[in-house]
Amino acid sequence: AQSVTQLGSHVSVSEGALVLLRCNYSSSVPPYLFWYVQYPNQGLQLLLKYTSAATLVKGINGFEAEFKKSETSFHLTKPSAHMSDAAEYFCAVSDMNRDDKIIFGKGTRLHILP
Amino acid sequence: KAGVTQTPRYLIKTRGQQVTLSCSPISGHRSVSWYQQTPGQGLQFLFEYFSETQRNKGNFPGRFSGRQFSNSRSEMNVSTLELGDSALYLCASSLERGPDTQYFGPGTRLTVL
Numbered sequence: 537a538q539s540v541t542q543l544g545s546h547v548s549v550s551e552g553a554l555v556l557l558r559c560n561y562s563s564s565v566p567p568y569l570f571w572y573v574q575y576p577n578q579g580l581q582l583l584l585k586y587t588s589a590a591t592l593v594k595g596i597n598g599f600e601a602e603f604k605k606s607e608t609s610f611h612l613t614k615p616s617a618h619m620s621d622a623a624e625y626f627c628a629v630s631d632m633n634r635d636d637k638i639i640f641g642k643g644t645r646l647h648i649l650p
Numbered sequence: 651k652a653g654v655t656q657t658p659r660y661l662i663k664t665r666g667q668q669v670t671l672s673c674s675p676i677s678g679h680r681s682v683s684w685y686q687q688t689p690g691q692g693l694q695f696l697f698e699y700f701s702e703t704q705r706n707k708g709n710f711p712g713r714f715s716g717r718q719f720s721n722s723r724s725e726m727n728v729s730t731l732e733l734g735d736s737a738l739y740l741c742a743s744s745l746e747r748g749p750d751t752q753y754f755g756p757g758t759r760l761t762v763l
Binding site: 636637 | 740755756
């Protein structure tokens with residue numbers, strides 16, 4: 537069975553500082569990994585996804601994530617935080633089997649301090 | 651291309667009632683998944699429909715059901731509502747099944763009194 541753990545339900549960073557949101561996964565087969573963002577009163581929007589190609593994945597809004605198999609991690613980073621990045625971020629995992637569903641982490645709320 | 655639409659956006663019901671939520675996927679998308687989002691449990695998978703057939707189901711009681719029509723539009727129904735059913739219900743569509751990118755609608759906020 538697959539699972540996702542996001543460390544820290546709330547993370548605060550200063551505007552202009554590095555953003556690091558942690559995600560560890562568990563999967564018995566090579567996974568597909570996703571990061572989604574949710575702004576207040578909206579649905580989820582895909583930031584980036586890993587599908588077994590390059591281990592460093594670049595997404596929208598300057599975010600990127602690195603797949604590290606040895607650490608079973610897929611942490612999300614952005615070099616310089618912007619006020620508009622304040623939102624909730626979800627890491628998700630699925631395997632390559634079309635019968636499997638996507639499992640989401642519990643989310644990390646990112647706060648940007650002026 | 652229009653995104654995923656969900657109606658209604660907000661609903662208030664009382665315990666014991668039933669409710670039907672609707673989801674229209676992106677044109678051409680054949681897979682529709684439903685999720686329940688609550689502060690305590692996060693995002694929980696309800697079910698997935700593809701080609702009018704339920705392909706996958708989460709761990710929810712039988713009070714939660716759904717269906718998909720030939721135009722890929724989907725509805726979910728919750729009968730005998732309980733206070734704990736208050737949540738944001740999200741619908742997501744994708745071209746095909748499996749780990750394809752899912753596109754989410756804005757959700758329906760259900761409040762059960």
